Amino acid sequence: MVDVLKKSIWVFHLNSGSCNGCDIEVLDVFTPRPDFERFGVKLVPSPRHADAIALTGPITRAMVPKVVEAIKALPEPKIVLAIGACACGGGIWHDTYVVVGGIDEFYKILKEEYGMDPPTTIYIPGCPAKPEALIYAAGILADIIKQKQRRREDVIREEDEEKRKIETIIREEIGSRHFLPKIIVKRGPREGSV
Amino acid sequence: MGRLRMLIDSLSHPRVTEKYPYEPIPIPEDFRGKPEIDPEKCIGCAACARVCPPNAITFRDDHEQGYRVLQVFLGRCIFCGRCQDSCPVGAIKLTKEFELVSLSKDDLYQVVKLELAKCVRCGKYTVPYRYIKYLMEKGPKILKYELLLCPECKSEVTTLIKYHYAQEVHE
Numbered sequence: 001m002v003d004v005l006k007k008s009i010w011v012f013h014l015n016s017g018s019c020n021g022c023d024i025e026v027l028d029v030f031t032p033r034p035d036f037e038r039f040g041v042k043l044v045p046s047p048r049h050a051d052a053i054a055l056t057g058p059i060t061r062a063m064v065p066k067v068v069e070a071i072k073a074l075p076e077p078k079i080v081l082a083i084g085a086c087a088c089g090g091g092i093w094h095d096t097y098v099v100v101g102g103i104d105e106f107y108k109i110l111k112e113e114y115g116m117d118p119p120t121t122i123y124i125p126g127c128p129a130k131p132e133a134l135i136y137a138a139g140i141l142a143d144i145i146k147q148k149q150r151r152r153e154d155v156i157r158e159e160d161e162e163k164r165k166i167e168t169i170i171r172e173e174i175g176s177r178h179f180l181p182k183i184i185v186k187r188g189p190r191e192g193s194v
Numbered sequence: 195m196g197r198l199r200m201l202i203d204s205l206s207h208p209r210v211t212e213k214y215p216y217e218p219i220p221i222p223e224d225f226r227g228k229p230e231i232d233p234e235k236c237i238g239c240a241a242c243a244r245v246c247p248p249n250a251i252t253f254r255d256d257h258e259q260g261y262r263v264l265q266v267f268l269g270r271c272i273f274c275g276r277c278q279d280s281c282p283v284g285a286i287k288l289t290k291e292f293e294l295v296s297l298s299k300d301d302l303y304q305v306v307k308l309e310l311a312k313c314v315r316c317g318k319y320t321v322p323y324r325y326i327k328y329l330m331e332k333g334p335k336i337l338k339y340e341l342l343l344c345p346e347c348k349s350e351v352t353t354l355i356k357y358h359y360a361q362e363v364h365e
Contacts, residue, residue: 038211088270088299089269091248092248094270123269125268125269133295136215145215151301156324158324
């Protein structure tokens, strides 16, 4: 997957309904301070010239055919950089009616309606993604850095002693009900009733 | 002369490009990065899941195996820090980690499973033990007797006890 990028990576920037936060970061990363071009990354105006698509935004429904066209035009091997929270998982718009809601929902549409396999995807979370995060992604693609983020799963079980302690305390509480408020029910005939 | 001055100017300035991927960069003190749940501290109250604007933190109760499953999906997180503000025990904290790039979606999840307590009346799973323990220490005292009851039993028992008690008073 990673040995694709033995040569310079050219990127086509595609905005699919983003708030422009991530787009500004994409532009910012080409300025002298982060200097993305030292990794050979270059912005190109057509997906036919590009190796990867830098996708920002949660993919609005109107943009779906355009994104599909761009991915079709991309030469093999296809790579998509999903930049920002919106592209990765829908972000703040994940359940809105007007967007598809992230790249994975889009891939389902791509599979069902267009019969295409999803391209290689690199998730770059952040709202917006830091320029350094983009550089990190380029580093992973160029095999300079190893991926740091891993799935973490913890299962917490309580010890039996703790459980018993809690249960005894609460059973005692159930036995004594001295703290209940006094309620006096008047059992006379109601007004208006026969 | 103008070009010569430009050359002298550019040579007298130091290099501005950061050597980032090869050297770490300084991170500001109040930088908001990856949110992380400390599973040893978490009580499973799901306050973070309630306040999370993009629903990056979600929770569900697994009634078959008896776990409350808290899930943080970093791909959707907007790093607002509301989870950190709402957590009553300080279990969820925003770290300074920003290198979250991953090649698969699975790597962006953190899952915490907490064991659920059983209702003493009907035997259904209710809330995590940790949560009960926390409420026993810091919660209101009047609630204590109904901590180990499921919501249905709680309302039934409360009504029964109150009715019984009221009858006694009347007699």
